[in-house]
Amino acid sequence: MTDALPLISLRSVGRTYRAGGIAVAAVRNVSFDIERGEILAVMGPSGSGKSTLMNMIGLLDLPSEGVIYLEGTNVADLSEDRRSTLRARSIGFVFQSYNLLARHNAIENVALPLVYCGVGHKERLARAEESLAAVGMVHRAHHFPRQLSGGEQQRIAIARALIASPLIVLADEPTGALDSRTGAEILALFAALNQRGQTIVMITHDPRIATQCRRTIRLHDGEIVSDETVAALLPRRSIGS
Ligand SMILES: Nc1ncnc2c1ncn2[C@@H]1O[C@H](COP(=O)(O)OP(=O)(O)O)[C@@H](O)[C@H]1O
Ligand SMILES: [Mg+2]
Secondary structure (H helix, E strand, C coil): CCCCCCCEEEEEEEEEEEECCEEEEEEEEEEEEECCCCEEEEECCCCCCHHHHHHHHCCCCCCCEEEEEECCEEHHHCCHHHHHHHHHHHEEEEECCCCCCCCCCHHHHHHHHHHHHCCCHHHHHHHHHHHHHHCCCHHHCCCCHHHCCHHHHHHHHHHHHHCCCCCEEEEECCCCCCCHHHHHHHHHHHHHHHHCCCEEEEEECCHHHHCCCCEEEEEECCEEEEEEECCCCCCHHHCCC
16 A cells, blocks of 8 residues: 555645636635644634535545545546545545435435445444444434434434544534534544544634644645644643533
């Protein structure tokens, strides 16, 4: 394997949207590496390019300038099919709005990504139960999304993101719809998953999230304005209400 290489490298990455004849440079000249086992926060005000950046790191979108390497492979060199397969196997997504399927219960929602990885029904359910255990939600396996609180739904979404043992979990404003106490619990869950080795990128405009991550990248108008790693984290008690 290619363990000496960063998990992900971005080199002079840009993404320009064209809408109605107007070009919007949503991300500009962004370069950084994500190492295995890192947990990092990407911060910036609304419209600063956070989601655009996440979509490119998550292989949902390609840069219009520059290069993204995943374990040394230029992702633009892959066919669309290969990129989709790689995304299903390697990237776990968590969104502000949970994005659970309303007509499926928790364990079915969690198991779903494995369908795209060609895993059989029985193994899917066994692995979904393990994933639910990792987020403390086994006792809600047969509940439907409408029967769950926001924090519980987000835990289910995190279990779904973990199910294929992804190289990286990308979370876009994962606490944005939660009250501050529940948000702090979700952050503590991400920190615990990272302690067990999971690489995580969290996107937020909430400054409290950064106190849970050793490394914070700040964006402004699509550009990186700082990329800082602190030696020690603030005590957990300092976040939340
Ligand atoms: N599909 C799109 N088409 C055109 N402009 C877009 C599109 N998506 C985002 N933008 C623009 O790109 C900029 C960055 O957006 P986004 O990445 O969503 O920022 P953030 O997630 O930090 O709020 C904004 O100015 C936004 O309006
Ligand atoms: Mg966004």
